[in-house]
Amino acid sequence: MYLSVIAPVYNEHDNIPLLYDAVKEALKNISDWEFILVDDGSVDESLLALEKIAMADPQRVKIVSLRRNFGQTAAIAAGVDHASGDIIVLMDADLQNDPVDIPRMLEKIEEGYDLVSGWRKDRKDSLVRTIPSRIANKIICKVTGVSLHDYGCTLKAYRREVLTGYRLYGEMHRFIPAFANSVGAKIMEMPVTHHPRKFGKANYGMERTAKVILDLFTVKFLSSYANKPIYLFGGTGLVLSGISGCVLLFLAIRRLFWGVSVMESPLFQMSAMIFILGFQSILMGLIAELLTRAYYESQDKKTYYVRKMINFDSKDKTD
Template sequence: MNTVATPATSQAPVSIPPHRLSVVVPMYNEAENVAPLAKRVHEALHDYAYPWELILVDDGSSDGTPGELEAAARHYGPHVRVVSLMRNFKQTAAMQAGVDAARGDVIVTMDGDLQNDPIDIPRMVGRLLNENLDLVAGWRKNRKDGMVLRKIPSRIANRLIARITGVKLNDYGCSLKAFRASVIKNVRLYGEMHRFIPAWLATVTTPRRIAEEVVTHHARQFGQSKYGISRTFRVILDLISVFFFMRYRARPGHFFGGIGLGMGVIGGLILSWLAALKLFTGASIGQRPLLQLGFFLIIASFQFISTGVLAETLARIYFESGAASQYRVRDPDEPDEGDAWHKPGQAEAE
């Protein structure tokens, strides 16, 4: 896997293959950040050589974010599109909604809190296309979070995730990522799995086509962070789920069945030994804890094997019918294809 990182600069590659770019930004209660974010994106992509669009996803905000998003769309034009979710479905579902709405060949995701810098987008996209990669993940090498209690668990989690998933990145938590659309659209995100997108992507592409790039990171200026120290415990639980799905998503019966067979063998050996002891020595085994343990293991073995069979059945239903949508869009907007892209040389709204 190519993980060579270069210092963050605003300089874009000299030559980028033709493409259309979609920038996806999920936002929840970020009213003060909407206008500055839209301005920074337009400043960073003002001289971009190819058509691009900005997709702003309102994740059921309860403050003035929806109004600010609509104002930004009216101000800049149809290449700024707003996707409004009916309620707060959390960041993963909001990101999936933006990915589904994106029409570009390349999709870039970033946070809406102004901590990611759009100036890194051209360089990341250039590396993605010029090096024939499927994902370029941002690496906040010089983080500006300010909270040591957040940085230390984050570093531990990153190393743990890399070891378990086999996708070795320094920063799984950075939302600034550049994807090849044909690959990311084959991955369905749900729950709180946005932290593990590189790992999920490794289920449809080789880790050799995943790289990381040092990006600029700013301290939060407006609003409040949506993350706390409790996120560490959720990451551990999510990591267990990721490990299970990466290894056994298509064959859950092997996971549960393997445990069940192992317990059944141990329980069978215990009961066989006790039966031989009773038959050949006449020893009393009725009060032995091993007898209870043996029966417990046999019963648990049947339960695990039965669970494996049910899981296999559910997996077949899932893969044959397709995944259910993880969000609901309120009044989806279908812009005209010809006018919904920011074209090279197009003047910005004042």
């Protein structure tokens, strides 16, 4: 089992040497591991600090320097792309995650789990950050169907295969458990240590809440309707068409029994608009179906994921 520990870095100059020492100490009983640090366009001396530890430990430390600040999700994707391990651990570089939890996560992976998600049960952040986070976690659990207490905790351990087959954009790194669940990953959550920030400042503000909500729409669509978009668009179209039909039926009954003109009622125009929207939604579903087939078939992508192959008959059969 080869382990890759990945940490995105943005303006964490003072934390980097301490982070390296903590990771090295936590993994002293593990022989095969690498530490990948992704500099996400830092404007302080973080890259210089990274180069120093890479020179001191070239066998284990790998530095990926991005041309500019692309965001945490892109930095994580870059780290995964350059990782060699079949087990991947993601963590923050701000020393709030504690590397001492990594061996415990690896034990859970060895028990058969595909993803072990950290839970900052005793979180050392202000209420301004923790309260919106708790609300967001409840919403994400409800929408994705994956029940976790702490989607925002970066410290997670993965089998590599549950990180493949999809690309991450925007702020979607926090939704990796939802994507992993969509490919049948076995997920468990465990409490992890959380420390207050010692150096630097948090790189996230309240503006990320809107980004998370918008990304959640994308995640729900990709996880539930990516290979059957007609169910979403066509279903919406049928509902709208049904509403339109009910309104027309009501107008016809009113015209028959009370003599009220159908054309004079604003409900007729509303019904016509609703029907048009429903018809357009069904057409959008058909177009999405064509795009889905082009996406899968042009890249020879599968619509299923194999956990393992079992074949007890390994003997060559000859006539």
